[in-house]
Amino acid sequence: MEQWIETLQQPWPWYVAGPLIGLTVPLLLWLGNKSFGISSSLRHICAACVPAGISFFQYNWRKEKWNLFFIAGILAGGFIAAQLLDNGAAVSVHPALAGELAGYGITRYDSLIPAELFSWQQLFTWRGILLMAGGGLLVGFGSRYAGGCTSGHAIMGLATLQWPSLVATCCFMAGGFIMANFILPFILSL
């Protein structure tokens, strides 16, 4: 038993985690004919809290409340994994990335979410506000504009052979490459 838990506490390899994520798609279809997609929850939150007479938010979000339960579950899952399934080992990072980040003063690898970038104190720095507020705005605006995010397009859309989802996925990747390689170095140096 202990051995099992020790194994589970290691980071899971891609060939275990990937298929499990893939199974979420048939699981949601089986549970209630629901299409896997997470960014829609952000729209439902808008519709429920601040519809402000905008037609895009005038619909019966209560019919989609399963999506909100699903994201509440994700939050709980993150908590459970952090409490019970983490062995506390430092995050291993590619040496080239570690070298680059050291140049920006990022040297701690004790959390999957680097506290030197994402913390309450960092909110009051230029790089923190750009990454959290700016990044958040782009994630919300971009995913709705694209009609979905990595779950709805890159996984659900590709799995059901939707070519618009392939277009979206390629643009997600292109945007990520541009940000990580050309814009982020500037933000991190602030």
Added chain:
Amino acid sequence: MLKYLLAGTAFGIILYKAELISWFRIQEMFRLQSFHLYGIIGSAVLVAMAGVWLMKKFRMKSIDGTVISTAPKQFSRGQIYGGLLFGFGWAATGACPGPLFAQVGAGAGVVLVTIAFAVAGTWLYGKWKHRLPH
């Protein structure tokens, strides 16, 4: 609704243990320094594809008795412009929407700020939708 809460919980645990919620892994992916996330997304798509294909082939029903169906996605130029913008945000925050929620659960409370701005971004899209090219 409990079943969706539980499915989400399982999904959140997977996101954490797959290190999909790690800002570092996302950076490695976009710098081509690691195969990890490509392997995850690739194998997830293949398994999901096989699952949906089998369910449709055998005309499986969901547990509430409806025939399994998936909706087609309509193309719009939003998938290009919005996709690029989303990609910028993905690499900056090191998370897409699912992992943002898992990060909060994992103890990074400040990510609630990121989520609040993601909600604001979604709201701004709704407000400006009719003026944007689609």
